Amino acid sequence: xxxxxxxxxxxxxxxxxxxxxxxxxxxxxxxxxxxxxxxxxxxxxxxxxxxxxxxxxxxxxxxxxxxxxxxxxxxxxxxxxxxxxxxxxxxxxxxxxxxxxxxxxxxxxxxxxxxxxxxxxxxxxxxxxxxxxxxxxxxxxxxxxxxxxxxxxxxxxxxxxxxxxxxxxxxxxxxxxxxxxxxxxxxxxxxxxxxxxxxxxxxxxxxxxxxxxxxxxxxxxxxxxxxxxxxxxxxxxxxxxxxx
Amino acid sequence: xxxxxxxxxxxxxxxxxxxxxxxxxxxxxxxxxxxxxxxxxxxxxxxxxxxxxxxxxxxxxxxxxxxxxxxxxxxxxxxxxxxxxxxxxxxxxxxxxxxxxxxxxxxxxxxxxxxxxxxxxxxxxxxxxxxxxxxxxxxxxxxxxxxxxxxxxxxxxxxxxxxxxxxxxxxxxxxxxxxxxxxxxxxxxxxxxxxxxxxxxxxxxxxxxxxxxxxxxxxxxxxxxxxxxxxxxxxxxxxxxxxx
DNA sequence: ATGAGGTCTTCCCTAAGGAGAGAGTCAATG
DNA sequence: CATTGACTCTCTCCTTAGGGAAGACCTCAT
Numbered sequence: 431x432x433x434x435x436x437x438x439x440x441x442x443x444x445x446x447x448x449x450x451x452x453x454x455x456x457x458x459x460x461x462x463x464x465x466x467x468x469x470x471x472x473x474x475x476x477x478x479x480x481x482x483x484x485x486x487x488x489x490x491x492x493x494x495x496x497x498x499x500x501x502x503x504x505x506x507x508x509x510x511x512x513x514x515x516x517x518x519x520x521x522x523x524x525x526x527x528x529x530x531x532x533x534x535x536x537x538x539x540x541x542x543x544x545x546x547x548x549x550x551x552x553x554x555x556x557x558x559x560x561x562x563x564x565x566x567x568x569x570x571x572x573x574x575x576x577x578x579x580x581x582x583x584x585x586x587x588x589x590x591x592x593x594x595x596x597x598x599x600x601x602x603x604x605x606x607x608x609x610x611x612x613x614x615x616x617x618x619x620x621x622x623x624x625x626x627x628x629x630x631x632x633x634x635x636x637x638x639x640x641x642x643x644x645x646x647x648x649x650x651x652x653x654x655x656x657x658x659x660x661x662x663x664x665x666x667x668x669x670x671x672x673x674x
Numbered sequence: 675x676x677x678x679x680x681x682x683x684x685x686x687x688x689x690x691x692x693x694x695x696x697x698x699x700x701x702x703x704x705x706x707x708x709x710x711x712x713x714x715x716x717x718x719x720x721x722x723x724x725x726x727x728x729x730x731x732x733x734x735x736x737x738x739x740x741x742x743x744x745x746x747x748x749x750x751x752x753x754x755x756x757x758x759x760x761x762x763x764x765x766x767x768x769x770x771x772x773x774x775x776x777x778x779x780x781x782x783x784x785x786x787x788x789x790x791x792x793x794x795x796x797x798x799x800x801x802x803x804x805x806x807x808x809x810x811x812x813x814x815x816x817x818x819x820x821x822x823x824x825x826x827x828x829x830x831x832x833x834x835x836x837x838x839x840x841x842x843x844x845x846x847x848x849x850x851x852x853x854x855x856x857x858x859x860x861x862x863x864x865x866x867x868x869x870x871x872x873x874x875x876x877x878x879x880x881x882x883x884x885x886x887x888x889x890x891x892x893x894x895x896x897x898x899x900x901x902x903x904x905x906x907x908x909x910x911x912x913x914x915x916x917x918x
Numbered sequence: 919a920t921g922a923g924g925t926c927t928t929c930c931c932t933a934a935g936g937a938g939a940g941a942g943t944c945a946a947t948g
Numbered sequence: 949c950a951t952t953g954a955c956t957c958t959c960t961c962c963t964t965a966g967g968g969a970a971g972a973c974c975t976c977a978t
Contacts, residue, residue, distance in 0.1 A: 431829060436924070437873075440866045441833065443840035446925085451966055466974055467926055473829055476836060477794045484792035488770055492965070506781060513774050516767040523760040526732055530757050537750060548728035550721045585675060585717055589685065592720060596687035622684045629681075678944095680955070690956085695935055710943055711957055736934075 432462065433471045442479045457496050458482060488512050549595050551588025558582050568651045590630065597623045601667060602660035611669040620670060640671040676706070677715045686723045701740050702726060732756050793839050795832025802826050812895045834874065841867045845911060846904035855913040864914060884915040 439446045452458040453469065458479055460469035471479075478499070485495045490508060498505055533547055545552075552558050559579045569575045597619070604616050620639075627634050634642075646652040647664045656664040683690045696702040697713065702723055704713035715723075722743070729739045734752060742749055777791055789796075796802050803823045813819045841863070848860050864883075871878050878886075890896040891908045900908040 431833065434924075436866075437870065440870045441837040441840060443844050445966080447966060447968090450926095455965095464974090468974075469925085473833065476833065480792050480794050480836065484788075486965095488774065506778065509774050509778055513771055516771050516774075520764050520767050523764050527757055527760050530732065530753050530760075534750065534753055544728075548724050550724050589675065589717065589720065592724065593685040596685060600687050622680075626681065626684045678955080689935080691935060691937090694957095699934095708943090712943075713956085730934095 431473050433476065435469055435471075438471045438476060438479065441476060442483065444479075444483070452479075452482070452492075455492060455496070457492055489515075549592060551591060552584065555580075555582050555584055558584065558587055565651065572649070572651075586630075590632075593623070593626055598656070598659065598663075601670070602663050605660060605662055605666045611666060612673045616670055617674060620674060636671070636674045640668075640674070643667040643671045675717050677720065679713055679715075682715045682720060682723065685720060686727065688723075688727070696723075696726070696736075699736060699740070701736055733759075793836060795835060796828065799824075799826050799828055802828060802831055809895065816893070816895075830874070834876075837867070837870055842900070842903065842907075845914070846907050849904060849906055849910045855910060856917045860914055861918060864918060880915070880918045884912070884918070887911040887915045 433441070435446045435449050439449055449458065449469070453460065458471075458475060461472040461475055462470040464470065482495055485498065485508075486492070488509070490498075490512060494504075494508060498508060529547060533544060536544060536547075544550075552561060559582075562577075562579060566577050566579060569577060600619055601616070604613070604619070609616055624634055624636065624639055643664075646656060647668050653664045656667070677685070679690045679693050683693055693702070693713070697704065702715075702719060705716040705719055706714040708714065726736075726739055729742065729752075730736070732753070734742075734756060738748075738752060742752060773791060777788060780788060780791075788794075796805060803826075806821075806823060810821050810823060813821060844863055845860075848857070848863070853860055868878055868880065868883055887908075890900060891912050897908045900911070
């Protein structure tokens with residue numbers, strides 16, 4: 431039983447290129463190589479290829495498939511890893527479908543209320559006043575702090591708001607992905623955020639920032655705002671700020 | 675409002691590399707480029723970037739995002755396309771999860787019954803006889819045709835069976851994917867299949883093959899075998915064979 | 919021996935950037 | 949005013965799993 435590349439490719443339903451590739455990366459070696467360089471495969475190789483293709487169907491990377499043959503024990507682990515991966519993907523796609531449906535609904539109604547899906551700021555000072563009303567009232571009632579909403583520069587406000595939103599989104603994603611509070615990438619993200627604030631007229635030191643996160647944690651309005659976006663976020667932010 | 679690359683990257687929560695990339699492919703151009711080559715962006719660009727990132731989150735390829743800005747009308751179409759794409763992916767992942775569960779179950783029971791999940795042939799002539807029994811009886815009863823199961827060469831039989839299974843799988847996938855019966859890739863797959871058969875002692879012309887597919891369609895046992903794998907497959911095979 | 923079909927290696931290409939090198943630039947500080 | 953530190957430029961290579969093509973070489977059947 432000596433198969434040429436074409437034989438094997440036909441039998442297994444893959445391309446000859448694929449066989450070359452697997453040879454090159456050492457995933458499936460020919461049982462024999464002629465003097466002219468022709469590759470020949472045997473039954474063993476056909477069976478091994480079948481197994482390779484099984485794992486490939488499960489989206490297992492070729493490198494890992496190779497390890498599967500080298501180290502028996504990782505089989506169950508790999509399969510379970512793929513399983514949880516698929517679960518997460520399904521979750522994600524279901525959420526994306528929801529997002530799409532919302533967007534299509536907005537479009538269908540003729541509204542352009544995509545601001546909730548993709549925040550690009552508000553068009554006028556009055557819109558900003560509306561958006562901030564609740565927060566301003568809360569600060570006034572709870573702390574007797576006055577904010578002058580007439581001093582708003584719409585463009586600048588939009589810019590700051592977009593940055594703030596994206597910053598918070600990123601921190602939430604770090605938290606969701608289990609990135610530790612003292613990870614460099616987290617720290618850099620915060621530093622960039624502070625740098626950006628300082629550069630744009632909002633003087634804020636690392637200490638100030640730490641105090642701010644603590645304030646957000648203690649204040650009901652702000653804590654709930656953060657926690658409604660991502661459970662644990664208000665607490666995470668404090669820990670990150672403490673480690674700066 | 676003139677943002678440097680770092681400003682914009684911070685605000686939007688992307689890397690500077692990403693901005694370069696978008697510039698290079700013409701997806702997001704700077705509003706201004708200094709003499710030294712420094713890129714500067716404005717508010718418009720920030721908003722555009724926000725929109726780009728929204729579509730990117732939905733796995734829309736950058737080329738298509740670019741088209742979205744050029745041709746207004748494709749927005750709904752693109753969103754709906756992504757939606758059905760996600761539905762299909764969810765479907766696929768759910769099936770893969772089932773496959774994994776089956777495989778893990780086999781492993782847990784200590785059995786190695788993976789032959790149904792990844793066919794690699796049988797170990798002995800007797801196993802083959804068992805597997806073929808039903809088919810042999812059917813042929814005998816319905817057509818009075820005798821098959822000598824003692825003449826079986828196990829290795830060769832395994833090889834032929836693996837090829838046959840993969841061939842049928844490929845045809846089923848063509849059908850599922852809406853590949854037309856006269857598509858070159860379909861035709862080539864069949865030609866390779868016939869070539870393989872001829873090379874391995876099963877003389878069969880294109881005409882013979884056409885007759886065989888017709889027989890499979892008319893014979894209950896074989897038609898149901900094909901149709902249970904993929905609805906429409908028995909019919910598809912005849913059409914393909916007629917166009918060879 | 920010849921022709922047809924198979925096979926070899928090598929190079930470039932894909933999507934969306936990441937990593938890093940080496941050189942040039944900007945703005946603020948001493 | 950010059951230095952310095954942070955920032956930015958272009959360039960090349962790298963990632964997955966092969967696809968496509970070029971140009972040369974090989975094998976087998978007639």
